[in-house]
Amino acid sequence: MAVQGQRFMTKTQHYRKVTKPLLERKRRARMNLYLDELKDLIVDTMDAQGEQVSKLEKADILELTVNYLKAQQQQRVTNPQSPPATQVNLDKFRAGYTQAAYEVSHIFSTVPGLDLQFGTHLMKQLGHQLKDMKQEEDCSEIAEEPVNLSDQKRSKSPQEEGMPNGEDVWRPW
Structure with a gap:
């Protein structure tokens, strides 16, 4: 109402x-x-x-x-040759990662009492990650060419070939 x-x-x-x-x-x-x-x-x-x-x-x-x-x-x-910001950031990340791996290697080699086997395993993992980052960058740069990663042979350094039990040399790269 x-x-x-x-x-x-x-x-x-x-x-x-x-x-x-x-x-x-x-x-x-x-x-x-x-x-x-x-x-x-x-x-x-x-x-x-x-x-x-x-x-x-x-x-x-x-x-x-x-x-x-x-x-x-x-x-x-x-100025088309200047790298894009993402590439610059990736390069900075990779440089920082490499520096950190180097410092880890330095600590394991200088501090007594640290487990050498653990250090070797850790450095292998850091190296594999760095190698994977590099391969991903290479693959993205050559996007038009097909890349068969199984065809790429991994060359071993003389130190790696001489190591018993197939152990890799402990290093930051």
Whole structure:
């Protein structure tokens, strides 16, 4: 029973009066959130380049972002030989892994009382992992040529061939 002078709102009227302004407010808040985040990134980048920025309007943020992205794109076009970021990260990881394996080897060779058999096994495992990483990289670089890993022969060093019981020499590579 409706009170006199009061009408019921249709779904369309409810949407126009209540829901649409609420959705628009959320959309604007989301845009402002990401513009603020973008502003922080731009300010940090400009500070790193030695430029000081005190206040940026939304249009300035978008303009600087577009200019930065264009410069990055132009740099990639003019300098295609530079390795992609993932390759650089992989190279850094491999260098760190090799350094860690070297340090493990050094500790096992200098600290008395450590189990030599365990050290040998550990160094074998580290070496196999490093070799597998290298093979995966080689396979990904030559994607168009099929690679048959069973055809590749593993050459043994003179120390490995001379070891009794087929044990590998304990080393970080």
